[in-house]
Every structure is written in C-alpha cells, then in structure tokens.
Amino acid sequence: GDSVTQMEGPVTLSEEAFLTINCTYTATGYPSLFWYVQYPGEGLQLLLKATKADDKGSNKGFEATYRKETTSFHLEKGSVQVSDSAVYFCALSDRGSTLGRLYFGRGTQLTVWP
Amino acid sequence: EAGVVQSPRYKIIEKKQPVAFWCNPISGHNTLYWYLQNLGQGPELLIRYENEEAVDDSQLPKDRFSAERLKGVDSTLKIQPAELGDSAVYLCASSPTGSRNTEAFFGQGTRLTVV
Numbered sequence: 001g002d003s004v005t006q007m008e009g010p011v012t013l014s015e016e017a018f019l020t021i022n023c024t025y026t027a028t029g030y031p032s033l034f035w036y037v038q039y040p041g042e043g044l045q046l047l048l049k050a051t052k053a054d055d056k057g058s059n060k061g062f063e064a065t066y067r068k069e070t071t072s073f074h075l076e077k078g079s080v081q082v083s084d085s086a087v088y089f090c091a092l093s094d095r096g097s098t099l100g101r102l103y104f105g106r107g108t109q110l111t112v113w114p
Numbered sequence: 115e116a117g118v119v120q121s122p123r124y125k126i127i128e129k130k131q132p133v134a135f136w137c138n139p140i141s142g143h144n145t146l147y148w149y150l151q152n153l154g155q156g157p158e159l160l161i162r163y164e165n166e167e168a169v170d171d172s173q174l175p176k177d178r179f180s181a182e183r184l185k186g187v188d189s190t191l192k193i194q195p196a197e198l199g200d201s202a203v204y205l206c207a208s209s210p211t212g213s214r215n216t217e218a219f220f221g222q223g224t225r226l227t228v229v
Contacts, residue, residue, distance in 0.1 A: 004156075006156075034217070043117075043118075043205070043221055043222040043223060044157070044205070044207075044220040045220070046218075089157075091156070100162070100170070101147075101159045102147075102149075102157070102218060104156025104157050104158070105156050106155055106156050107155070107156050
C-alpha cells in the first residue's frame with residue numbers, strides 16, 4: 001500500500017545552517033506530495049506541495065522536488081532560522097480525481113539554535 | 115476566512131466513559147476528514163466524508179468509534195467506551211471538492227487523555 005518514510009529526528013542546527021530532511025515514498029500510480037509543518041501549539045499547515053514528477057514546490061525559502069525515479073521528495077532550506085523550529089511531516093495523497101486520503105510520515109522535529 | 119474549528123482543545127476522561135469531538139470545517143469545503151495522531155507519529159486517517167457520505171471509513175474502529183456529518187457541514191466523532199490506548203490527538207481537516215490540486219486544511223486538534 002501507499003506509505004511515506006521520513007528521516008528520523010530530532011534534527012538540531014545552528015541558525016543559517018543548511019537543512020535537508022529526507023522523504024521517500026511508496027505508491028501505486030502518481031500521487032501528489034506534500035510537506036506539512038506543525039509549529040508548537042498550532043495545527044498542521046501546508047508548507048509546500050508538488051503534484052507531478054519533476055515539479056518543485058517552494059515556500060518560505062523551503063524547497064522540495066518530486067523525483068519519480070528515486071521516489072523521493074526531500075525538503076531543503078539553504079539557511080534556517082530559529083523561527084523554523086517545528087515538526088515537519090512528509091505526506092502523499094492517493095491517486096484520484098479529488099484529494100483523497102493523506103499518508104503521513106512520522107514527522108521530523110527540527111530545533112534551530114541562535 | 116475562519117479556519118477549521120475543533121472543540122474541545124483538551125479532554126480528560128476516565129476509561130470506559132464516552133467522549134465526543136466536534137469539528138466545523140471551512141465554509142464551502144465539502145470534504146471533511148478525521149485523523150488520529152499518536153504521540154511521535156504522523157496523522158492517520160479515520161474517516162473521510164464527501165458532503166454527508168462517509169466515502170472512506172476503512173480505518174475507523176467501528177466497535178467503539180462512530181462519526182456523523184449531518185447536513186454535510188459540521189461533524190462529530192464519538193468514542194464509546196474510551197480505552198487507555200485512545201489517548202491521542204484527534205485532528206479534523208477539510209478541503210474543497212473537485213480537484214486533486216488542492217490541500218487539506220487542519221484544525222488545531224483535540225488532545226484526549228484517558229486515565
């Protein structure tokens with residue numbers, strides 16, 4: 001069945017460091033891929049998404065590219081800030097004409113120190 | 115625009131007691147989801163509605179869990195009786211219907227503690 005495997009955390013970085021959080025997926029067909037972020041005390045928010053192979057999603061300096069050949073959707077940011085401290089979830093949606101079930105990874109806790 | 119509203123934010127109950135969670139989705143969103151998030155895990159789908167119809171409830175433990183979405187707007191998720199293992203965060207989300215090029219919008223969740 002469909003699933004997402006996400007890099008385990010926690011990840012601790014200094015401000016302005018480069019961030020990579022790995023995400024690979026297993027899916028039948030061609031799913032849409034997402035990164036959600038959960039800041040302390042808040043609900044899940046969509047960070048970025050990609051709906052087909054080779055698409056690049058980007059937002060707030062974060063990027064991820066849909067790689068069908070490696071079934072990956074790694075999250076990157078060139079220079080993290082303290083405000084980026086949160087839990088990051090990779091997810092995919094099953095194929096269909098509308099947004100269906102989301103399959104989430106386990107989440108990666110990111111802490112950025114000043 | 116108001117987001118997805120859930121209540122209560124926190125609930126503590128004794129095992130074997132019933133509990134209910136309420137969700138008001140974003141206006142105009144016909145698709146509504148209930149997800150379960152255990153500590154240290156990603157959310158897992160319990161049930162998905164398209165308007166009033168439950169189109170995906172395969173992961174809902176139907177012996178103790180039930181859900182309804184009357185009039186295709188608000189939804190209630192119930193557990194009766196609750197067990198210790200039900201302690202988790204229950205998330206509601208909604209999305210527009212008609213396109214897969216969209217996203218699910220999540221509420222802040224209800225944190226349930228069963229003692």
